[in-house]
Amino acid sequence: MERTSKVDQIQIISLDNTSILEIGDSECLNPKTKAISVQREQAVFWAHEFNYDDYPMFSRAIPVWSADEVMVRETYHINPMIQVGEVEVPFVASSSIIHVGSSLDLHAEARVKTIRHLLRKGNLTEEEV
Amino acid sequence: MKFTVINHEITVGKVKIDGMEISSNLMIGDVPKITLTSWFETPPENRIVGVTPGERTTE
Numbered sequence: 001m002e003r004t005s006k007v008d009q010i011q012i013i014s015l016d017n018t019s020i021l022e023i024g025d026s027e028c029l030n031p032k033t034k035a036i037s038v039q040r041e042q043a044v045f046w047a048h049e050f051n052y053d054d055y056p057m058f059s060r061a062i063p064v065w066s067a068d069e070v071m072v073r074e075t076y077h078i079n080p081m082i083q084v085g086e087v088e089v090p091f092v093a094s095s096s097i098i099h100v101g102s103s104l105d106l107h108a109e110a111r112v113k114t115i116r117h118l119l120r121k122g123n124l125t126e127e128e129v
Numbered sequence: 130m131k132f133t134v135i136n137h138e139i140t141v142g143k144v145k146i147d148g149m150e151i152s153s154n155l156m157i158g159d160v161p162k163i164t165l166t167s168w169f170e171t172p173p174e175n176r177i178v179g180v181t182p183g184e185r186t187t188e
Contacts, residue, residue: 064164071130072131074134079138085141096151100158103158104161110167
């Protein structure tokens with residue numbers, strides 16, 4: 001038996017892709033994100049650039065330590081209510097979970113690569129290539 | 130291992146968070162298992178200097 005959660009008010013401005021606002025119980029939530037963020041001094045982008053396959057960090061397995069070790073767990077809910085007046089989270093990024101209620105298994109995964117591309121004096125401009 | 134939890138009354142007035150970053154979790158409830166992973170690769174290793182390498186196909 002899990003407890004009942006009571007929240008009077010939630011204020012959120014923005015939820016990113018693959019982020020979750022769950023109101024109520026859930027069994028298993030598993031959001032996953034892959035992102036490549038490219039900032040270029042000169043904003044020229046080609047369709048063939050920046051494939052996930054080009055960067056090993058997107059395919060490498062993430063080592064996961066087992067949380068299933070054997071233990072005897074006893075939980076007593078003297079008061080079976082969790083009360084929260086107000087929750088204010090303006091911005092929620094990818095693969096994040098806001099959960100009001102109980103769950104059995106939460107597993108979130110995010111991989112982000114950031115690339116800064118600068119032009120220096122002496123380099124050719126796009127037109128001169 | 131024996132693990133005993135006794136939950137008494139919990140009442141929270143307000144939770145204010147500036148922002149939640151990737152792969153984070155705000156839980157108002159019970160959950161026995163949470164796994165959160167995130168990988169970042171950021172400059173200076175990822176800095177490129179020079180022009181955009183591109184096929185000269187106009188789109």
